[in-house]
Amino acid sequence: MTTSLPTPPPSLLNGGNLLSNKWIDRFLRSRWYPGIIQWPTLMIFMVIMFELILGPESAHDNFGTALTWVLWWPLIPIIFLFLGRFWCAICPFAKINDLVQNFVGNNRPAPRFLKKYGIWIIDALFIFITWSDHVFGVVENPLGSGVLMLTLTTGVIVSGAFYERRTFCRYVCFLGGLSGNYARNGMLSLRGTPEICATCTIAACYKGTDKSMPCPLYEFPKTMTSSANCVLCAECIKGCPNNSIQLTVRPPTKELWFIRKPKLEEAFLSAVIMGIVFVQNVTMLEIWESMLKWLENVTGTTSYAITFSITFATAIVIPVALLGLTSWIASKFNKATLVENFARFGYAIIALDMAGHIAHNLFHLLAEGKSILYTGMALFGTEIHGASPAILSMQEIQWLQFGLIALGFIGSLYTAYRISQSNHSGEKVWGTFAPFAVLMVVLTIMNVVLFTLPMAMRM
Amino acid sequence: MAKKISGITTRMVIITMLLMGFPGTALADGGDGGYEATANGYHITLVFSEPVKSGVNEFHVLIADSMGMPVSDAVVEVVAMPVEDISDHSEEPPEETHGMEMATETPAPEDAHGMSGMDMSSESEVNEHEAVEEVAHEEEPVAVTLASGHEAGEYSGEIHLDASGNWTFNIHFTLGDQMTAVEIPIEVPRAISNYGILAGFFGINATVIVTAAITKRKPTSPRS
Numbered sequence: 299m300t301t302s303l304p305t306p307p308p309s310l311l312n313g314g315n316l317l318s319n320k321w322i323d324r325f326l327r328s329r330w331y332p333g334i335i336q337w338p339t340l341m342i343f344m345v346i347m348f349e350l351i352l353g354p355e356s357a358h359d360n361f362g363t364a365l366t367w368v369l370w371w372p373l374i375p376i377i378f379l380f381l382g383r384f385w386c387a388i389c390p391f392a393k394i395n396d397l398v399q400n401f402v403g404n405n406r407p408a409p410r411f412l413k414k415y416g417i418w419i420i421d422a423l424f425i426f427i428t429w430s431d432h433v434f435g436v437v438e439n440p441l442g443s444g445v446l447m448l449t450l451t452t453g454v455i456v457s458g459a460f461y462e463r464r465t466f467c468r469y470v471c472f473l474g475g476l477s478g479n480y481a482r483n484g485m486l487s488l489r490g491t492p493e494i495c496a497t498c499t500i501a502a503c504y505k506g507t508d509k510s511m512p513c514p515l516y517e518f519p520k521t522m523t524s525s526a527n528c529v530l531c532a533e534c535i536k537g538c539p540n541n542s543i544q545l546t547v548r549p550p551t552k553e554l555w556f557i558r559k560p561k562l563e564e565a566f567l568s569a570v571i572m573g574i575v576f577v578q579n580v581t582m583l584e585i586w587e588s589m590l591k592w593l594e595n596v597t598g599t600t601s602y603a604i605t606f607s608i609t610f611a612t613a614i615v616i617p618v619a620l621l622g623l624t625s626w627i628a629s630k631f632n633k634a635t636l637v638e639n640f641a642r643f644g645y646a647i648i649a650l651d652m653a654g655h656i657a658h659n660l661f662h663l664l665a666e667g668k669s670i671l672y673t674g675m676a677l678f679g680t681e682i683h684g685a686s687p688a689i690l691s692m693q694e695i696q697w698l699q700f701g702l703i704a705l706g707f708i709g710s711l712y713t714a715y716r717i718s719q720s721n722h723s724g725e726k727v728w729g730t731f732a733p734f735a736v737l738m739v740v741l742t743i744m745n746v747v748l749f750t751l752p753m754a755m756r757m
Numbered sequence: 758m759a760k761k762i763s764g765i766t767t768r769m770v771i772i773t774m775l776l777m778g779f780p781g782t783a784l785a786d787g788g789d790g791g792y793e794a795t796a797n798g799y800h801i802t803l804v805f806s807e808p809v810k811s812g813v814n815e816f817h818v819l820i821a822d823s824m825g826m827p828v829s830d831a832v833v834e835v836v837a838m839p840v841e842d843i844s845d846h847s848e849e850p851p852e853e854t855h856g857m858e859m860a861t862e863t864p865a866p867e868d869a870h871g872m873s874g875m876d877m878s879s880e881s882e883v884n885e886h887e888a889v890e891e892v893a894h895e896e897e898p899v900a901v902t903l904a905s906g907h908e909a910g911e912y913s914g915e916i917h918l919d920a921s922g923n924w925t926f927n928i929h930f931t932l933g934d935q936m937t938a939v940e941i942p943i944e945v946p947r948a949i950s951n952y953g954i955l956a957g958f959f960g961i962n963a964t965v966i967v968t969a970a971i972t973k974r975k976p977t978s979p980r981s
Contacts, residue, residue: 355922448958
């Protein structure tokens, strides 16, 4: 007589359900989560706002600027990589939305135009805010940063006051668009268990219960195939009466391999992010001044708004055009349309986007990180002058940057291969993959060149 | 009706947000901004093209001799130094000022005290390319070598003042072997009252919240 041994459950780091760990499960089901992190974040946000609006006018001395642009902004893509959109669960703006909603919320459905054009609106806002930062000086000016934060605050207050759930976060927040794309690449995945959800008729995860809120971002774990709009708020975990929700660790980029309904606007955003990473790097290069002079001569104007806009538009158009060209070439092999290829394979760029974004910000975090300490100490009357804010040397930072770009390249290359494999068969797989492999090589070389050139700090 | 009110309010909020999102547009207003000083028999006039503000300022220095004749061919340099109390938190004794050679030094990347995020790399880019020889460092002296202007005795340049508050413009010019220097105090007003901005946003948000409270649907009572 033989007995079959039960298959051991996968380890937590290999696709096992993290909720099978009692500590993680208890923490996420606790009524204290996510408030226990959200409230302190809101308090810190208040300090930042106070500093930005009423603190030192110079970014160099402003603790709010240091916390926002030297610490938070560089860390945020790293958080997306490891924890998906967890940041959105503890975001102070989301908390403000919820507070206003609890008191005066009209709870109207999200406007139809937002549902229809939400991602395009996010794309446009992301481009506009990045452009206006350079032209109007948002980051370099604490007051500018403060006004941006106040504007976002007003946005979430309007959203919380009149619309249900987190309409702003889902359809308007520019960071939400970025984080949505990055979360697809991220290592955490929350899903319903198909066998359990198949028999469920109450949809507590989507509608909420007396113990839990409805999904703030309108997601339905039963049919959810993407982490782009899951903020890991754990409301569905608390509300599901069948314990169907699973939280698993997955390899980065895995979700990108099997996008069922690729969207042109999301693919477009991934190409745009690459362009924005380019422009952020280019404007820090020592040759930037010469480029500006050349542009001034060509255009006959010294207006920075014009010369920068030309550079900005060019930087964004390059990856979009390259992706378009590659999609057109691939269409000769796989007989799909240019738009279909663009939408499918645009997601493959996300890994390289993320690597470029983190690599760029690593420069700020590690070359200027101690400024957080210095400006923080200045709040208590201890001023430090002349000390280096660098945590690591430039050479060490550069090696880390190259390492990240290499990882991003591998991720994008492999993703392009998997997308090709999941959409085509036989010779078409390689025929489709080859042009996109060349695209990834070209984008990687562009990134490497930019990180190789000497960068000038202007502060 | 309630829907209409909330629609109008939302539109007002969006328009106001857009207007307030461009602090730069509120900076420029007219004015001649002339400052005068005399030294060694020379009459020096400092004129800003527009009222002085934090950010980039285009300015001219007019030099005339004791007879009122314009002085050309001078090498004119301006060093703008923040008066120590311009910072909101400067309770420490004044630090040793760095002088001009410091102001024209570009810090090495490792030593640069910058704090840029992804976008912060644009620090000073808006303005830096426009300055003649300006190398600005936050609240440190800023030196500019002026170019000859359109008229005799006129010298022009642009300077980036990082913060509002009190600044001293040290104008010195060399004519032959003789160097003449004057100091002119300049007050750079805040472009917009930060409290005003806060109050503006507070007002908008309060209006939104009150409107939402008014238009909030009352829970319908169960039918009997």
